[in-house]
Amino acid sequence: MFRIERLQALHAVDRHGSVAAAAETLHLTPSAVSQQLSKLERDAGVRLLVPHGRTVKLTPAGKVLAESAEAALDELTRARTRIDALSGSITGPVRVGTIPTGVYVFVTEALTTLVTGHPAVEPAVVEAEPEKSLPMLVNGQLDIAVVESWDNMPLTRLPHTTWRALRDDTARVMLSAGDPRAAADTINAQDVARDSWVSWTAGSRAHAWLCHTLRERGVEPDVRHYVTGYATQFSLVTRLGATALMPAMSLAVASGYDVRALRLDDPSPRRTLYAVTADSQPRPAVSACLDALADAAQLDHATP
Known part of the structure; x- marks a missing residue:
């Protein structure tokens, strides 16, 4: 056997x-x-x-x-x-893979609500970008993948997956508060063309998106810093004067960092966050988790 x-x-x-x-x-x-x-x-x-x-x-x-x-x-x-x-019971493990801003803003809140209402549910979280979480979902290592899809670099929808929209978000150029340009509400890509940039790690989809977004506006970014984690990016923006292009939701972890978030014009890229499943009829615990994610994502979180 x-x-x-x-x-x-x-x-x-x-x-x-x-x-x-x-x-x-x-x-x-x-x-x-x-x-x-x-x-x-x-x-x-x-x-x-x-x-x-x-x-x-x-x-x-x-x-x-x-x-x-x-x-x-x-x-x-x-x-x-x-x-x-058969039992209709909302019990058992629910494995959620999520992008980092999902964890910061609403995934943890959703899972807290879920286990409060259904104590027999056993949530597990894996922080992962879509290039990792979607294969894990299809291979059965996850029940739900919370992913982002940018309008200027959309994700490919894998066969036999179901996508539920959770919320929208926009990109922001992050500058140190002491930067003279930080007083504006919006900024043109040409105005940051000579900046030193901080990005997610090389080879990641997030890094590819930053380069793609600037290149389609005629700017070849000088990426000096490759990091993981939005807090690290905010630290480099604040202390070294680097420039970052990040989702507005990332401001959920900006407390303690003196940064300003400006809209990138032409227009500012938008993303949609989705909860993706590989089963069109998920078990009750997974369905309950999907509902909790949708409810928490739509709450009035402070992300300008």
Whole structure:
């Protein structure tokens, strides 16, 4: 008999192409995934993986078992949904992947409301950008992904996913309060063309969006700082005079930083936040969480 966690490891390697990528998706170390795969090979009595350059590939037997693993994992998910639907109980785990501003502004509030009304729900949060959370959702590691889609760089909607709009937001140019330009309400991209920029980490979708937004306005950004976390960006804006392009909702963590938020004209980019699921008929606990997210997102939060 094959254990579920070992089948999950093989399925993740098949989906993502390497042990390292599978480990990241499963929130395990590569060593732990390799151990699960070794045990699965012993259970199967055949080789399931072989070296392939710097990574691995599945043998024919590995492919057969990976396909069966996918079917088994899908069936277990459907069984959980049917069991919950029979009882109508709002219970069990709800795994939410969310962009950082979602956590700051409304996701934590939504989950607090959810567990207050339904104490048997077990929420879990993973802070992740869409390029990570959407694959996790499709692969069954998440129940809900809270993502952002900018009007000038929209997300691709994966097949068999359901998208529920939560709220809109706009981009802001963040300047130090001492910058002479900070007294204005709006700013033109050409007015910040020679600035030093702070961005999310290189290779991330957030970094790509910043570069795309400025380039479509004729500006090639001089990105000097690559960081994770909006608070770190605000610190660099305040202390080093860097310039940032961030969602207005990020101002939820601006307390203590002397920054000014200006609209980028031409016009200012807008984004929509969505709650995405991979099941058109989610189990009751997930449905209740979707409602709580929608309610919390629409509350009057102070984001200019």
